[in-house]
Amino acid sequence: MSAPAISVESLTGTTSSELASAAVKSGGCASSSCGSSRKPDDMDPAIWDKxxxxxxxxxxxxxYFARMHVAVAPACNVQCNYCNRKYDCANESRPGVVSEKLTPDQALRTVVAVANEVPQLSVLGIAGPGDACYDWEKTKATFQRVANEIPDIRLCISTNGLALPDHVAELADMNVDHVTITINMVDPEIGAKIYPWIFYDHRRYGGIEAARILHERQMSGLEMLSKRGILTKINSVMIPGVNDEHLIEVNKWVKERGAFLHNVMPxxxxxxHGTHYGLTGQRGPHPIEIKALQDRLEGGAKLMRHCRQCRADAVGLLGEDRGQEFGLGRVPGEITYDGSKREAYRELVAHERLDHVKAKSDAIDVVKAAGSGKSLLVAVTTKGGGRVNEHFGHAKEFQVYAASPDGISFVGHRKVEQYCLGGWGKDAILDGIVAALEGIDVVLCAKIGNCPKDQLAAAGIRASDAYAHDYIETAISAIYAAASGAPASAATA
Known part of the structure; x- marks a missing residue:
């Protein structure tokens, strides 16, 4: 299958006029369909539109699309044993961490600056660094300002759920149609091991009583959102020996109450980091343990497997963070929104997405037709656009796909340190990458040197750059067909 003449990968380096010209050359699309691709057959059109x-x-x-978090809500009403909010820690990549706290007015300026320069931007979220519903006035003021300036941007919040029921009506009135709730337990006895205290109704509670109140408020908020048609994603932190087995029960509860997605995070x-769990030696799960639990949850609430556990001031595609490019010192005091770059991107990406959907369908057909009982785990380096387009040495994560007689599916990601810095690779980092790729059969990348390729081979992992810039699924289908001894003509890019 031939790739589009104009690649989405190159869009972020172009000017607004160049993007508009590219959209015209590619054929563009009607404004009502820009950014869309084929709706899954089993999904309600209204949900697909959201x-x-x-x-x-x-x-x-x-x-294809990017999110932005603005750190306007520092106050929090729940203490979690895995959380310690540090504000001046630019190199940390985890929830609750920000480099700068913003006022609603500062947030508006920053959002406009990002929207002008990052054409992929489609979503604005407030994820703290405290709790968006507890620090409600700042959350509300920020959303009102941004919606007035950029009316087509999606608005969403992340919350622990304790104060959520108090604000569901306002969220609906502001057209906030995506809410993420962190729910780590439905049994207060387990919750007491995760939450030292909560602050609710002007009082501090601890132990099982605190966990019971939090649980009841979370379930109430989830049910209220579902009744109003607001999509909910449930985040659950997998804590080995504490709630790992219990998350099976959590999945059942949230599905029954209308959750759209369940995201199990390590x-x-x-x-x-100075967290209670960090200081007391509580370990996090291994990637294989996360995947095993996710596999056990199949058939329950629909799973999200592509989460990156973003900072509360993250900017860019999932897996990247451009937030440091848009600090307050780099944003003009007076700035006007120019939507031409985002509009042109949406028109062009619609063409690319339709092509990708067709390529993915063809690739799955190749895998199913291979007649093999084999399963492969494939790790891919990518910069976006659904293609194998990142150098092995530049990767900070690998996206992991499973190929089996059932087809091709995304199953997660593995974060790593960047191996190649200043043209040189570091052996210690490469050792860590090989360890992070435990269980992987094949690595696909745009380019890889002989040294890392040989070290991966010694660990039983095949690495290939023969499918550079192909769609990920197309490349995987070719690898799978070759391993099965089947023809892969339909998987040729």
Whole structure:
């Protein structure tokens, strides 16, 4: 299959006029369909319209669209044993961490600056660094300002759920149609091991009583959102030995109450972060343990597997963070929104997405027709656009796909340190990458040197750059067909 003449990959380096010209050359699309691709057969059209450009609610959209979090809500009403909010820690990549706290007016300026320069931007979220519903006045003021300036941007919040029931009506009135709730338990006895205290109704509660109140408020908020047609994603932190087995029950509860997605995330536990779990030696799960639990949850609430556990001031595609490019010192005091770059991007990406959908369908057909009982785990380096387009040495994560007689599916990602810095690779980092790729059969990348290729081979992992810039699924189908001894003509890019 031939790739489009104009690649989405090159869009972020072009000017607004160049983007508009590219959209015209590619054929463009009607404004009502820009950014869309084929709706899944089993999905309600109204729901597809809400998620098709939301990178957190659609696995397909995360290849093309970016999110932005603004850190306007520092106050929090729940203490979690895995959380310690540090504000001046630019190198941290985990929830609750920001480099600058913003006022609603500062947030508006920053959002406009990002929207002018990042054409993929489709979603504005407030995820703290505290709780968006507890620090409600700042959250509300920010959304009102941004919606007035950029009316087509999606608005969403992340919350622990304790104050959520108090604001569901206002969220609906502001057209906030995506809400993420962190729910780690439905049994207060387990909750007491995760939450030292909560602050509710002007009082501090601890122990099982605190966990019971939090649980009841979370379930109430979820049910209220579902009744209003607001899509909910449930985040659950997998804590080995604490709630790992219990998350099966959590999945059942949230599905029964209308959750759209369930996202199981690994505990981030490092003593350097100063969290209770980090300081007491509670370990986080291994990637294989996360995948095993996710596999057990299949058939329950629909799973999200492409989460990156973003900072509360993250900017860009999932898996990248451009937030440091848009600090307050780099944003003009007076700035006007120019939507031409975003509009041109949406027109061009619609063409690319339709092509990708066709390529993915063809690739799945190749895998199913291979007649093999084999399964492969394939790790891919990518910069976006759904293509194999990142150098092995530049990768900070690998996207992991499974190929089997059932087809091709995205199953998660593995974060790593960047191996190649200043043209040189570091052996210690490469050792860490090989360890992070445990269980992987094949690595696909745009380019790889002989040294890392040989070290991967010694660990039983095949690496290939023969499919550079192909669609990910197309490349995987060719690898799978070759391993099965089947023809792969339909998988040729």
């Amino acid at each position: 998620i098709k450009d939301h990178p957190c609610f659609s696995e397909e959209a995360h290849h 505990l981030i536990s490092d003593p350097a």
